[in-house]
Amino acid sequence: MSLKLEIEGVMFSVVSGYAPQVGCELEEKEKFWLDFDEVMQSIPRSERVGADFNGHVGANDEEVMGRFGIQERNAEGQMVVDFAKRMEMAVMNTFFQKRQEHRVTYKSGGRSTQVDCILCRRCNLKEISDCKVVVGESVARQHRMVVCRMTLVMRKMKRAKAEQRTKWWKLKKEECCMTFRKELRQALGGQEVLPNDWTTTANVIRETGRSVHGVSSGRKVDNETWWWNEEVKECVRRKRLAKKKWDTKRTEESRQEYREMQHKVRVEVAKAKQGAYDDLYARLDSKEGETDLYRLARQIEMRRTCSTLG
Numbered sequence: 684m685s686l687k688l689e690i691e692g693v694m695f696s697v698v699s700g701y702a703p704q705v706g707c708e709l710e711e712k713e714k715f716w717l718d719f720d721e722v723m724q725s726i727p728r729s730e731r732v733g734a735d736f737n738g739h740v741g742a743n744d745e746e747v748m749g750r751f752g753i754q755e756r757n758a759e760g761q762m763v764v765d766f767a768k769r770m771e772m773a774v775m776n777t778f779f780q781k782r783q784e785h786r787v788t789y790k791s792g793g794r795s796t797q798v799d800c801i802l803c804r805r806c807n808l809k810e811i812s813d814c815k816v817v818v819g820e821s822v823a824r825q826h827r828m829v830v831c832r833m834t835l836v837m838r839k840m841k842r843a844k845a846e847q848r849t850k851w852w853k854l855k856k857e858e859c860c861m862t863f864r865k866e867l868r869q870a871l872g873g874q875e876v877l878p879n880d881w882t883t884t885a886n887v888i889r890e891t892g893r894s895v896h897g898v899s900s901g902r903k904v905d906n907e908t909w910w911w912n913e914e915v916k917e918c919v920r921r922k923r924l925a926k927k928k929w930d931t932k933r934t935e936e937s938r939q940e941y942r943e944m945q946h947k948v949r950v951e952v953a954k955a956k957q958g959a960y961d962d963l964y965a966r967l968d969s970k971e972g973e974t975d976l977y978r979l980a981r982q983i984e985m986r987r988t989c990s991t992l993g
Contacts (some may be wrong), residue, residue: 684700685697685722694701698723703759731835739756740763741757742754742755754797762804775811779814779815787816798852811834850897863956918944
């Protein structure tokens with residue numbers, strides 16, 4: 684039985700196989716393992732895979748096993764080990780030091796053994812954090828449940844860096860506008876008439892704009908922090924430094940300093956937010972604020988439409 688799962692973008696295949704037991708014909712066992720090889724080879728190497736088998740693998744210390752197996756290996760267990768070598772897998776039950784009660788998977792009368800095995804690819808061993816038998820949870824009267832814990836490392840998506848933009852909006856200020864004209868005239872050699880080559884002229888205008896007005900940082904503006912002022916930014920910076928100091932030293936003094944900065948940031952954020960909204964409402968009530976009012980209405984309508992379509 685094979686089950687394929689997608690977990691946060693990571694493909695994971697779980698394969699369960701009940702190999703022929705002791706007493707079955709050798710031909711039947713060989714056919715089972717040939718079929719199982721085909722199933723495993725059909726799973727891409729990029730996918731995680733876990734397999735569940737049965738066989739006495741014993742306590743032999745080999746490249747595909749740990750040092751914590753139980754008893755001796757039988758012929759069926761050797762087939763499991765040979766399969767693990769072919770597929771570059773590892774028998775996880777034998778890699779974790781547990782009490783014998785947490786390694787025994789089959790118990791009947793006075794007989795206890797480790798007959799059920801969980802395998803995973805050796806390249807993914809670092810993702811396996813535990814493998815043990817859950818005592819008391821019985822699938823059948825003699826068999827016990829084996830649990831393997833795997834921690835999948837999710838790849839973080841890199842944020843696309845926003846392109847730096849020239850701060851052309853500063854031209855709204857008369858002083859910046861006069862400075863830009865003066866610098867542009869000097870860059871063009873004092874000519875009043877623009878050169879015929881538009882490409883050269885455009886490059887000169889862009890370079891002058893960057894030098895006079897500056898460029899943006901290239902980071903996208905968070906909609907929730909548009910109202911931050913210099914006081915808030917400074918408090919946040921100091922809070923981060925206090926947090927770093929508390930993480931490093933773990934003293935009562937550094938802890939108290941960090942808590943004080945947290946409180947101060949909350950106060951400054953509340954003040955700045957209230958002031959920003961007061962200014963916004965005052966501007967919207969004026970004649971000049973009509974443009975901003977229409978822009979906000981369009982943004983709200985667009986968000987509502989997008990959420991409805993989503």
